[in-house]
Amino acid sequence: MTNNRLRQSIKLSIWAVLLISISSTAAIASNSLKKELIKAANVKESGKYVRTRFLESAKKPFTDKSKKKALIIGDSHAQDFYNSVLESKLLADYQISTRSIPTQCQVYLGNNLNQFIAPKDTAFCAKSDSLAKAKRQIAEADLIILVANWKEWSAKELPQTIKNMQLNSKQKVVVIGRKSFGKVSVRKYLRMPEDKLKTLRNKPDDRQQNISSIMSESLDKDVLIELQDLVCGSTKTCPIFTDELKLISFDGGHLTKDGARYVGKVLFEKSPLGKL
Numbered sequence: 020m021t022n023n024r025l026r027q028s029i030k031l032s033i034w035a036v037l038l039i040s041i042s043s044t045a046a047i048a049s050n051s052l053k054k055e056l057i058k059a060a061n062v063k064e065s066g067k068y069v070r071t072r073f074l075e076s077a078k079k080p081f082t083d084k085s086k087k088k089a090l091i092i093g094d095s096h097a098q099d100f101y102n103s104v105l106e107s108k109l110l111a112d113y114q115i116s117t118r119s120i121p122t123q124c125q126v127y128l129g130n131n132l133n134q135f136i137a138p139k140d141t142a143f144c145a146k147s148d149s150l151a152k153a154k155r156q157i158a159e160a161d162l163i164i165l166v167a168n169w170k171e172w173s174a175k176e177l178p179q180t181i182k183n184m185q186l187n188s189k190q191k192v193v194v195i196g197r198k199s200f201g202k203v204s205v206r207k208y209l210r211m212p213e214d215k216l217k218t219l220r221n222k223p224d225d226r227q228q229n230i231s232s233i234m235s236e237s238l239d240k241d242v243l244i245e246l247q248d249l250v251c252g253s254t255k256t257c258p259i260f261t262d263e264l265k266l267i268s269f270d271g272g273h274l275t276k277d278g279a280r281y282v283g284k285v286l287f288e289k290s291p292l293g294k295l
Contacts (some may be wrong), residue, residue: 089115096195097166109292113161160292171230
């Protein structure tokens with residue numbers, strides 16, 4: 020074999036090795052993504068992540084006199100919010116306590132709750148925590164954050180609910196708007212190429228726009244944080260993955276750990292919470 024042919028053969032061999040290496044790296048990345056998606060699709064484990072820390076902080080007394088007091092009140096969407104706070108180190112200057120109010124009962128303070136909730140939930144809600152039962156702790160807090168999978172009736176009642184809380188001039192209340200990432204199908208995503216996943220957007224559930232409109236029309240801008248607009252950049256569609264191809268929501272309504280980090284970063288950078 021001549022020297023020229025030998026050099027050409029060596030070059031071809033090097034290119035072959037490089038191509039195999041690149042292909043292998045791509046395959047590893049794809050397999051890694053699949054593993055992450057399968058893990059996120061485990062509703063039991065993802066659900067445990069959503070609720071654990073919030074419930075551990077439920078009704079936790081304010082004991083640190085050197086720190087301001089924040090009280091986060093709501094359902095599983097409040098649990099998502101709390102995870103976003105912790106993952107992004109929001110509200111670092113506050114000691115935080117939580118109050119868990121089930122979605123069936125809604126975050127509401129007023130007369131005749133039973134006129135709004137389903138009859139089958141009457142006894143359950145009577146036993147559950149509520150704004151009325153949290154009244155003493157609410158009075159202690161410097162910052163009260165209300166977060167829920169809002170329903171139309173509770174969204175309409177929010178101005179009166181806040182009024183009924185009888186907060187003083189030194190207290191601040193923040194309402195976090197409802198969020199929806201539409202129908203999530205991890206099985207479908209496993210079959211899609213990564214470049215498609217990066218641009219994938221879903222239509223929120225049918226209630227999202229109406230409830231968001233009710234809240235934006237009835238609440239002051241210094242009270243309401245419209246989470247859907249901040250996270251999705253649109254009221255009509257929402258991304259399913261972050262720019263790093265991390266799944267944001269495992270069921271369309273609740274956040275993965277990566278999703279909590281993503282939402283927390285958005286809240287820190289684009290909402291007034293980042294300045295509190």
